[in-house]
Amino acid sequence: MAIAKAKRSRGSAPMADVKRSALLACLTATVALLGAWTALAQEPPAAPPAAAANDKAAAPEATHDVIPIVVARELRDEPLPLSLLDLPPKDLGVAGAKLAITDNNTTGRFLNQEFKLDPIEASDPAKLIQDVVQKVDAGAHFVLVDASPDTLLKMADALKGKEALLINYGAPDDSLREENCRPQVLHTAPTRTMLADALAQYLVWKKWTRWFLVVGPTEPDKLYADAVKRAAKRFGAKIVEERKFTYDSGSRRSDGGFEQVQQQIPTFTQSAPEHDVLIVADEGSLFGDYLPYRTWDARPVAGTAGLVAESWHPAIELWGGTQFQNRFKRLADRTMRPTDYNAWLGARIVGEAASRTKSTAYKDLAPYIKGPSFEVAGFKGVGLSVRNWNGQVRQPILVTTPKMLVTVSPQQGFLHQSSVLDTLGVDKPETKCQAYTQ
């Protein structure tokens, strides 16, 4: 059987010329108004600002007050998700980073700092790593990464000893924050355990504590199921049965198709023990979306389909989210997805550190980001900071349906001695990460 495949990520569409000129016009107007600036995009400012005078001589990049942010994407062959609505846009993630660069530069123009996006991509991991190393050697210090766990680790190891901070905005693997953690890697993408805990807290609050777990055949599906099982144990839910879903995904579309699915899914979900909710583990969205409204028992579906825990949702308007969504739509001509948000957050973290330290030097920014006073606002109602034991960004997680926000976890009543956000995911006493704090 053929499996529909496509390169998940391709070249990002360049910002439309009209938008660029509008942006420049706006910035030019500002520059004229401020009267304190010589130029933005091409010419470096005549003199470095006094506040950022430290370490200028040693770092020639910094004398221009430019911070390049590299976006490194590994193009992977992956089956396409079932729904036409879920097909990955070519600029997935990169568009979020672009928005952060714009946000950073609006602030930067008041501080004489400029951020530049430098996207690179390759399907060959070795080539991608080589390109990233080259960029770092040429003076880039901040690299947003969307790659497989294996590639990310190799990249981190290739950069060992260099002035580079990698920010993982794609991979949810707990192993990257735990046994395979690296000191120079931060993670804006939430982990599977954070997502599963966020969902679990809500289900437990709802008193839907009997879970029928359906697990797909892939390795990520198994890892997600593990996170669900861990969450059940943590928050007092029960997995009443775990059932494997095996399939040959076939072509994504065909004329018709629903007739057979309508027969197959009820049969597949038949004879499960009493349960309150069916939880599906299907990270590739290859079968999970067939489950809602087709199960044998009239039960809601949650997990990777139905009620889903995510870092972002295109319909959230809380905490100033409306303006943020609008800015993204104007820039990318589409709605913002979790991966875009994760990348945005990664580039904003660098921008936030630059404005707080009033510096563009790596040796000022990197320790500040990992330090105790760092906090960034991310349209989630609370400040976001970095877990100092494994480099994971702690954040509220949205629990959503395809169209709307249902709730935001942590749920009320789940307490923690230092931050309620640490009720989501692997907590400090449980961490297997040793490299990060060394």
Place this chain on the structure above:
Amino acid sequence: MRSKVGIAALLGAATTLAFSASAAMAYTAFVSNEKDNSVSVIDTEKLEVIKTFPVGQRPRGIILSNDGKWLIVCTSDDNIIQVYDTKTYEMIKTLPSGPDPELLVLHPSGNPLYVANEDDNLVTVVDIQTSKILGDIPVGVEPEGMGMSPDGKVLVNTSETTNMAHFIDTTTHKTFDNVLVDNRPRVAIFNPAGTQLWVSSEIGGTVTVINPADRKIISKIHFEIPGITKEAIQPVGIRITPDGKTAFVALGPANRVAVVDTETFKVTKYLLVGQRVWQMAFTPDGKQLLTTNGASNDVSVIDVPALKVIKSIRTGRYPWGVVVAPF
């Protein structure tokens, strides 16, 4: 100041004339209900809603014209500002704004109006008599807070994502300084003497007090409430008493208003109010402070001299802004 009897007669409402001599003066408060597309009108002596009238979509920032005749409301989802008659509640006209107007402030002379447009990084200057836009001032990402110096010479705008207080010269409309504050600054307000600028940082959980003369930070105020998580302490609205001695800071989902001494910058008391308290307004005599509690759909009334919450008044859904008229 006219008594409530006067306004009641003027409104033609059937009302009792048997008012006892009460400490509280009768004023009229207007509360914008963000979710209900309405404004609740509160009698501050009876402490009850006397009228609710419909306005445009998503009403937020709400102020009065200097003569008290106009109620000026940002109707954010209509991308416009609406002007209502404060006596008849009829719409008089609309004023242009940029997209998604949120907070606004009038020049002390009564005109022009300065509007923070959250969606396009601009502060718009509007002539309220001619309803014309006089100019736009580029600021940081998501402009919100708008503070006007008592002499009308300096406008301060805060930008929520840029995290700065932008100092703007009101004669040239140029930004002449930018001060970095903690995350997500929401409100900026000068003290009556014009010697302090207070800026609240919602996500940072702090209030920064800046000297407007040299733009140096005088103090940064932190809040600690036993049993309330650090994340829930989110300062938004700030009001300073007419004598300049006491500041009130609304702490959002901490459901408290902090009372701060403006000399020592120490918190002297926390007052428990409704849920997610954001904006506040004094009655003109400074004796009462009304707070909008978005998540519990009510307004808390604080007795200012006694520093006690004396009443909560049910409003529409998600009350957002509040202003009190001198009648």
